[in-house]
Amino acid sequence: MKPSRLSSAAAQVFMVVMLVLWLTPVVFALYVALRPIAETNEHGYVSLPRSLTLDNFRAAWTQSDMWHFFLNSLYITVPAVLLTLFLASSFAYVVSRLRFRWNIALLILFTAGNLLPQQVIITPLFRLYLAIPLPHWLSESGLMYNSYLGLIVINVAFQLGFCVFVLSNYMKTLPAELDEAAIVDGAGVWTRYWRLTLPLCRPALAALATLLTTWIYNDFFWAITLISTGDKRPVTSALANLQGQFVANQNMIAAAALIAAIPTLIVYVALQKQFIAGLSLGSTKG
Template sequence: MSPDTLTRVTVPRAGTAGPGARRRPRGRIASQLFLITASVLWLLPIAFTLYVAVRPYSDTRRYGYVSLPRHLTLRNFTDAWSQSDMPHFFWNSVLITVPAVIVVLALASGAAFVLTRLRLRVNVALLILFTAGNLLPQQVIITPLYRLYLKIPVPTALADSGLMYNSVFGLIAINVAFQLGFCVFVLSNYMKSVPGEMYEAALVDGAGLWTRFWRLTLPLCRPALAALATLLTTWIYNDFFWAITLMSSGDKRPVTSALANLQGQFVSDQNLIAAGAMIAAVPTLVVYLLLQRQFVAGLALGSSKG
């Protein structure tokens, strides 16, 4: 065979990258650019709100909101704190958020344990029912729920008027109802990952149903409970829709709806409202920082095998 008929094969030398290796850094750079762009777009409204909050109203009225500041001030934060009576409305948010989160996690963990560890014929139907509840838009039930709240009596200790409407108890109940389905769905999938051999060993040792739930299941579900507690605190605390719909008294509303007190009848100081919004967002950031480790662990559940 002559040398001309031989096919020349090029073998990459050591230390040189092939075509596949060259594509990997490009893909990594593209993904990093995408993540950076998405992060900037996500943080841009927050940064702009903070920028507006530290500018005086006279400055933005004269030069516009999209302009370089002539001077910065923190007076908007102090004025928003005092003019909107934020300490009182913060306490209203605590009275609504904390009981709602505790009740949702307690009911959801018990329901998820029953659905995953007790062999009942209605388990699948109940799980579908809980999941379907999340697909119901809130706006669909405004009118029937409003009429229902005007007729349901509650003890006077829970509501001044003796009705679910315009009561903290009614606002807690509706938040529990709408958040329960999602938490049951998440916790049931979490509990399915717990090995069944652990329950069999506990049953052999004489552990009852309550012991298996309280001492075995709940400690293992701590990351999921922390993640759900963070999400629930954010969702219920930031709720504005139900507070406006089911509350007629302004002094009973949570802090998110109390920001409306900073609006004027004809002219509104948007710098003052921006400062109030930044103050109202602080508790959710504190909750996330306190539960950050458990929150990330709960989100990463199931990402690895073993």
């Protein structure tokens, strides 16, 4: 479809306005983070800069031991995202590609599970986590509570619903002949799922991986309720620590929060290519 010149000019203007609106808050925070607190205290945030420095970033990085918390986030986010995608896609495959009797009920069960507010399940979950023992090499506390594994498991469980929902929707759009042809060739369920269906789901998987990474990485509810040792918490909840530490220094807190946003941005940029390649690959099948 070739849009007319007028409408594409209008679209361009609209998008530029939106771009500015969307960027302003972030750029303003960056501007504040680049200015010393003494200066903004005296002249306010909205004023011309007397000096722009990276001091706030440097101070935030060194004083908060951020590297350590980044690693914690990595230990939690990576396994949780991979595990969620694997489990959700295998479940979605069965309920959407095989004529399975309970598929609607199961789908509703999973999707509905995703509707539950985290707060509703936290109390029994906390008790459950205190009751599940883990070997000491997995958890210092010897419990599911206050362990990385505990955090990974709840993130997986909590995100499964949405992923199953999206993936099963996506898989339904794949032609049924795909499986039928493979069955004729004698391929088992596993082969059809792993070799045949999953590669076709790349766009959906890439989109979900991006979303999951940001959600799990940014989660702080599970982290603050299920991890009691400050040092074991991921970077986003450690930010709260920093916020407590420099209550009056908004500039430095803004700097720290901006640093903490970098990994999700990297994941997005990295997966965006995958994502777009995957998307165009998806479009050919109609």
